[in-house]
Amino acid sequence: MGAKVSLPDRPSRAKDAPTALDGLLVIDFTRVVAGPACTQTLGDFGAEVIKIENPDGGDDTRAYEHAEVAGESAAFISLNRNKRGIALDLTIPGARDVARDLIAKADVVVENFSATVMGKFGLDYASVSPANPRLIYCSISAYGRKGPFAWRPGFDPITQAESGFMSLNGFPDGPPVRTGPPIVDMATGMSACNAILLALLARERLGRGQHVEIALYDTAMAMTGFYGMAYLMSGNNPGRFGNSPNGSPSVGVYEASDGPFYIACANDRLYRRLVTDVLKRPDLVTDPQFATRKERSANKEKLRTIIAEVFATDQLENWMAKMKKANIPAGYLRSVEQGFNAPEARDRDRLSRIPHPTAGWVPNIETPITMELTPTVTPVAAPLLGQHTNEVLRGTLGYDEYRIAALRQAGAFGKAAE
Structure with missing residues (x-):
């Protein structure tokens, strides 16, 4: 990745400190930004997050071009800390059986596929919740899972443009400007994490889980904030105002x-x-x-x-x-x-380096959430594609070597794993 920025090792975590989400099992079918940002936060605070990827390349962000180390992109490393990764080809029946077995043990499932994908594989909420009624199932999409726009694929800048959010950014004499970082994706991930935590609290009272949905478009509309509210109150369309x-x-x-x-x-x-x-x-x-x-x-x-x-x-x-x-x-x-490199970042221990299985170490940007009693776990770098497949099948699901070998032979973990 070129010349590495000089970073300190991360300060050690107190060994006896509890974690906020200890014992929570999260099955993560997400990729790109919003979903991985959500599940990373859950992992940061002690949840066991198992990230399921297509063995043919995995999460799209693995190949993003910003920067890379040992074949892993900056985007992927920044969004997939504190997860174990397994590779499953869900077009193979045996791989779908593995996914269902994991979901049956899970507290939380998070997915951000196109509208019909999880249903096609028999992994949607209606299909899996009868066997696990306490399951919290979070769907992240561009336009929601119901209604006339559920079929539409969408991405952060598209929802910025369509919701009116982008029209507020830029200077009055110039065109609308998207934000540099994918702010709608990141805010959607935060909202999804909030929705999951709310559903977990509700489960404690009601004794059962539920399906929750977060849409990028809805988030972008909400993020117009008081400018959107001013339009509803006055009828006057707000414009761009640059830095003022x-x-x-x-x-x-x-x-x-x-x-x-x-x-x-x-x-x-x-x-x-x-x-x-x-x-x-x-x-x-x-x-x-x-x-x-x-x-x-x-x-x-x-x-x-x-x-x-x-x-x-x-x-x-x-x-x-x-x-x-x-x-x-x-x-x-x-x-x-x-x-x-400013004091506000360095003196607050916002940046560090953490071990990586092939690169030696990778940079780490701390989560912005600070909890005194239940601090974040010691961070573990984003997984290599399929790094923990055998470990999860043996340890989490209790599969024996014969069954794992049969799945491998059937192509459940991808052709390269056969």
């Missing part, structure tokens, strides 16, 4: 004499503090053109020009020190390299 929501001149990117930064003075109190304590321009409060939020918005281009001219007169670190002293919300505009 509602055109606020004291929110956005500015340039010091030697570099950019971002400020967020969105209310009168912060604005007054900025122009009087930091910029030393009390006239920007007393001038009727800028005295109120409404007037500042009406004269935003003039005010932005004035503020920009002042910021350009001094160096970045001097302005940052002044804004810190005045308690003004401001931050450096960093690249990924700068952000990952």
Whole structure:
């Protein structure tokens, strides 16, 4: 993967610390982003996650091109920590039997196939829940599992475009812009994880599991947030505003004499503090053109020009020190390299390296969830394709060597495994 970034070994986990999801068995049929992001979080907090992949290449993200180490892509490694991986060709009857045996023992199943795939294999909720009524079965899709759009395949940027979410991103004089990272996929994965945990809590009260669904389109609509709500209330279509929501001149990117930064003075109190304590321009409060939020918005281009001219007169670190002293919300505009090497990342132990079976080690970005009593497990790198097939069949399902050999001969684990 080229020159490896210098990373520390991950701090050791307290040996006697419990895990939040100890004993929970999750069967993971997901691939790409939203589903794997969901199941990775469950694995991070102690669930046993068994990832089932097609032996013909496995999860699509294994071949993504961002960067790779030992044949594993950055995308796959970033989304499949703390899972055991097995390879099953579900077109083979014996492989479907293995999947059903795993589901029968599971607490949770997560899948994000196209609408009819799990049903075709007899692995949909209606088919498997009678044998396991306490099962939580989570389906992730682009447009839901019911209704006229259930058949449609979809991906993060498509739902960003169709839901209106993308129309809010970019600058007023430019086209709509998708987010860089697949934010709808990631948010859908988070919502799926929440849905599973809610269903597990409900199971404790009701004594049975249920089918839960999360759709990318629904998530994208929800993520329009108060801009979507404002449209419903006013009928006015919200537009793009770049780095300055509602055109606020004291929110956005500015340039010091030697570099950019971002400020967020969105209310009168912060604005007054900025122009009087930091910029030393009390006239920007007393001038009727800028005295109120409404007037500042009406004269935003003039005010932005004035503020920009002042910021350009001094160096970045001097302005940052002044804004810190005045308690003004401001931050450096960093690249990924700068952000990952900043004190906020390093001092909070956000980055480390963890062992990998063929590469020696791979980078690790910690989950953003911190729990004092039940911290994350010691992270294990994403599995090689089919790495734990025999281990799961023997240990989890109790298959003997004769049955495993017969499945292998039948092609259940793929042609390469025969």
